[in-house]
Amino acid sequence: MHGTYWANMAVMESDLLIAIGSRFDDRVTGKIEAFAPQAKIIHIDIDPTSISKNVRVDLPIVGDCKHILSKILSLLEEEDMDSFKAGLDKWHHQIDKFKAIHSMNYEQKGIIKPQYVIEKIYELTKGDAIISTEVGQNQMWTAQYFPFVKPRTLLTSGGLGTMGYGFPAAMGAQAAFPNKLVIDISGDGSFQMNSQELATVVQYHLPVKVVILNNGYLGMIRQWQEFFYGKRYASSSLEGFSPDFVKLAEAYGAVGLRATKPEEVVPVLKKAFSIPEPVIVDFEIDPEENVYPMVAAGEALNQMRLV
Structure with missing residues (x-):
C-alpha cells in the first residue's frame, strides 16, 4: 500500500x-x-x-x-x-x-518535513541503532526513509497495527542492549497510548530516545479522510488535546527537547543522542504531509497515488 x-x-x-x-x-x-x-x-x-x-x-x-x-x-x-x-x-x-x-524526493523548506527528520537520524547514527515505530504515518516514513543496514534493528508491529507498541518495544530492546542507541519513532497520537511508561524508563534508567513526529493529528486517519472522504475530518485532530510533550517528559523526570524549524533538527538530535537518560524529542512537523506512494483499497499495486 x-x-x-x-x-x-x-x-x-x-x-x-x-x-x-x-x-x-x-x-x-x-x-x-x-x-x-x-x-x-x-x-x-x-x-x-x-x-x-x-x-x-x-x-x-x-x-x-x-x-x-x-x-x-x-x-x-x-x-x-x-x-x-x-x-x-x-x-x-x-x-x-x-x-x-x-x-521518493521531497522538498524541505519552511516547516519541518518528517522525512527529513528520519533521514537525519540515519545520517547521525549511520544505521547503528535499534529503531522501533508506532503505527501510522510514522511507521511508513521510517520504513521508506531509514535504510536499515543491519538485521534485527527494526521493531514494528507490522500488520497488527498496534498503536503504542513502539515505546515498550524500545524499552525491552534497551534493557537487552544497555549500551546500544535505541530510538522510538512515534506520532503524537501513538505515543499517548503508552506515555505513562515514561515512569518505567526513568525508574530503570533506560536511556530510550523517543522522536515524536508531531503533526497534531492521527495522521493516517486524516490522510484517508482527505483522500477518500471528501476532506470531512472527524475525530482525527489532536490539536488542543495533546499535552506539552517537553513538560510531560520533565514531569516524569526525563529530558524533553523540541524542534520547530528545519535548522534545529540536527542540533536537537545530536543533543538527544548525547544524553545518557530517557529523552523525548518533540518535532513540530508539517500537519498535512502525506505518505506516498499510496495504493487505495481495492486497487492494483501499479495504480499508485504519487502526489
Whole structure:
C-alpha cells in the first residue's frame, strides 16, 4: 500500500516471485486478482495454512526458511549463472527506470518535513541503532526513509497495527542492549497510548530516545479522510488535546527537547543522542504531509497515488 513505486512495479512486472513467510495480506497485494499477473509464485512458509490462503501459488514449500534457502543456494551453485546475467542486467535497468519515475524526493523548506527528520537520524547514527515505530504515518516514513543496514534493528508491529507498541518495544530492546542507541519513532497520537511508561524508563534508567513526529493529528486517519472522504475530518485532530510533550517528559523526570524549524533538527538530535537518560524529542512537523506512494483499497499495486 505504501511501498516504493519501483518495488510495486517490480512485483507487478516480475516473472518469478519468491515469497518467504509472507501472509499476502491486502496491504501487500492490493487487488488480489491483479497481483503479480505474469509471475510464477514460490511461497515458503513454516505454516502450511498460510500458503495459498490469499493468492495463487505455483510452488508451495513448507519448512524452515533457513534450511530451504540453504538448499536453494546450493542448487544455484550448480547452475551456469552467466546464462542469466543478460536477463538480470536488463531487469536491473528496468528497475532503475522505475526509480527515475518516482524517486521518493521531497522538498524541505519552511516547516519541518518528517522525512527529513528520519533521514537525519540515519545520517547521525549511520544505521547503528535499534529503531522501533508506532503505527501510522510514522511507521511508513521510517520504513521508506531509514535504510536499515543491519538485521534485527527494526521493531514494528507490522500488520497488527498496534498503536503504542513502539515505546515498550524500545524499552525491552534497551534493557537487552544497555549500551546500544535505541530510538522510538512515534506520532503524537501513538505515543499517548503508552506515555505513562515514561515512569518505567526513568525508574530503570533506560536511556530510550523517543522522536515524536508531531503533526497534531492521527495522521493516517486524516490522510484517508482527505483522500477518500471528501476532506470531512472527524475525530482525527489532536490539536488542543495533546499535552506539552517537553513538560510531560520533565514531569516524569526525563529530558524533553523540541524542534520547530528545519535548522534545529540536527542540533536537537545530536543533543538527544548525547544524553545518557530517557529523552523525548518533540518535532513540530508539517500537519498535512502525506505518505506516498499510496495504493487505495481495492486497487492494483501499479495504480499508485504519487502526489
